[in-house]
Amino acid sequence: MEAAAAAASPRPRATGCLTASTAGPQRASRWCPRQPRTASSSSSSSSSGGSPADLGLLRPRLRLSPSSPGRIAGGAPPVRARDPRAECAGGRSSAEHIGVSLEGENRVLEMSSTVPKSSNIFWHDCPVGKTDRQNLLKQKGCVVWITGLSGSGKSTLACTLGRELHTRGKLAYVLDGDNLRHGLNKDLGFAAEDRAENIRRVGEVAKLFADAGLVCIASFISPYRRDRESCRALLSDGSFIEVFLNMSLELCEARDPKGLYKLARAGKIKGFTGIDDPYEAPLNCEIEIKEVDGVCPSPSDMAAQVIAYLEDKGFLHE
Structure with a gap:
């Protein structure tokens, strides 16, 4: 029954997802940018403290290319945007927004943090100089x-x-x-x-x-x-x-x-x-x-x- 229900009602997929996958034994890498939040969704999550992305935590950085020492076997991983309609401020695509670059056959998936550099840091002097x-x-x-x-x-x-x-x-x-x-x-x-x-x-x-x-x-x-x-x-x-x-x-x-x-x-x-x-x-x-x-x-x-x-x-x- 549960399997039939799952087949009848496929799980909705988040838009704007970028996936790097292979047929090899290694696990696929996946990153889904957060969509703009509505007022209702913002208020509903305020009581729980928000997700790590809401709190400004570092997003993962992944580099996959045939020249990388830790690349997945089988050559360059396929990289595709599931929602090409997504646009960000300034007319950039969602791929540009999260730092994705495709370099010919040497496809490179760069995921850079959008969190600014730390500002609330201080230098601590010790008595022994x-x-x-x-x-x-x-x-x-x-x-x-x-x-x-x-x-x-x-x-x-x-x-x-x-x-x-x-x-x-x-x-x-x-x-x-x-x-x-x-x-x-x-x-x-x-x-x-x-x-x-x-x-x-x-x-x-x-x-x-x-x-x-x-x-x-x-x-x-x-x-x-x-x-x-x-x-x-x-x-x-x-x-x-x-x-x-x-x-x-x-x-x-x-x-x-x-x-x-x-x-x-x-x-x-x-x-x-x-x-x-x-x-x-x-x-x-x-x-x-x-x-x-x-x-x-x-x-x-x-x-x-x-x-x-x-x-x-x-x-x-x-």
Whole structure:
């Protein structure tokens, strides 16, 4: 009886729904934008406190494309608007209103929150500050930002510098570009906007390390000048030290420790810095390390240059 009744009276579907579905085992993703509420519906829900959407909670953000690591098997998911008549303020369609973009075969379903950024937040100061932490460690917190092409020796310098500081009794921590993409930045790709967000996050983390009194060694290609300058602006007290490993593309490609240049030349990697994506060299870096007779300086020699600068500027003084 219940089955027959259900078949006779199909459940009404909400208009304006966007569905990403596949025939695979994974569950389909679904998002239904709330329709404009009438006065009667508004009054009827006021006693219950309203739904999460009414209370301004974050809407889900979903990105589905064949290039995404977590994409659903079987290619691009079909995306369709069930109610093409729906229009929002300003003449935008409901798809535009919720941030849906269709990019040819690489269909991308972007669901961005329409909730404004938090405004009722406050900064809480603690009784133990940066100066207290620096006095405890007998050093001054700073960020040593190592930039250069892939294969220029950034990670090698970072680890060597960290070891040399450790032997001197100075506390340092290395933030490596590849390592952070295993965790903090694992959701980011290598498009320009992703690279900018990658460096923005690292800059904020590096600032916290410096505030803790550590020598934070950040090793990143960071190809765009404006992104590096944004990180510098976070540390306006002169504790941002940019180290430019100025090695030629020919030298870096000859070294190619990860085999990435070979893949880029073969067209298997797109947007690779130095090949089909630009690297913007620093204009006013604190330290510039150049190749000598077509050879990269030894890690210990490069680390010695950085330590000499840190000592001269008082970052390692007790």
